[in-house]
Amino acid sequence: MAEENVSATLTIAVPASTVFAVLADPATHSAIDGTGWVREPVDRALLTEVGQLFRMDMCYGEGYRVINKVQVLEPPRVVGWFTGQEKEDGELEFGGWNWRYDLRPLGPCDTEVTLSYDWSAVPSFIRDRGIRFPPFPPDHLVNSLHHLAALAKASWLVAGSQ
Template identity: 55%
Template sequence: MSTETTTEVLAVSRTIDAPVGTVFGVLADPAHHAAIDGTGWVREPLEPAAALTEVGQIFGMGMYHANHPDGDYRMHNRVEVLDPPRSIAWQPGQYGPDGEIGYGGWSWRYDLAEEGAGACRATLTYDWSAVPAFLRDHIAFPPFGEDHLTRSLDNLAALAEGAR
């Protein structure tokens, strides 16, 4: 496992004993996101499971966090990068009272590279560099430690290796 931390980006990498396409397939299915998540905050997809297939696609997830004002809440993620089977990224947001989705300025990205026969190197990056000051006044970034990303990649590996 290797890690990299800069001021506003946290990244963790590991080898997964599954082909790149298999790992990408797990990531592109929101039904797997709760099982991948290393914090336990992600609960379930809000819509019937549909594979992520295009940039701009929105997918909703039911969430829970004890420190969130509502406990249970919903996030609506916009796919920002989709380069099968190499990269996938999304930016979480929430619907406001005006019916529009507002984004907080943080993103999740997975980059996959072949590493030997039937294995890949997966890098998970959490980037909060675009979070505006008013949100930083209310939320400490990052809101979790590097161990969250490590657990997420371990969970992803277990799912992908089991799917081979």
């Protein structure tokens, strides 16, 4: 693959603020995930600032834990994070790949959402390990967007009934 990123876009019939609220809650990430690898959030605080760390338990082969660092957060338009690991000595190591959601309101109740996975900053010592990027078929991004749409619609309906 010549490109070092993949993305998918879906229009969701929900306001951008509702979509963003779902994305800013780590407790929803396992339900959004299109790969089935994301399990439970270790850190459950809502994402509120650049630099914030949040850990997720994962399952791909043997279980493991990742640490994410919020890279961009502009409610209700953009949220993105780098993914890495916490070493045994407590040092954080990020691999150079990131996830990003860009939200574009198309009116009061429609939002175009683009999910991107970018691995252009992965250093050679990681690439030399033979890790394939992306480590999943690109259609997993589309799956994630459809999961996000279902969660955002449910959240919006619940909020509207209160």
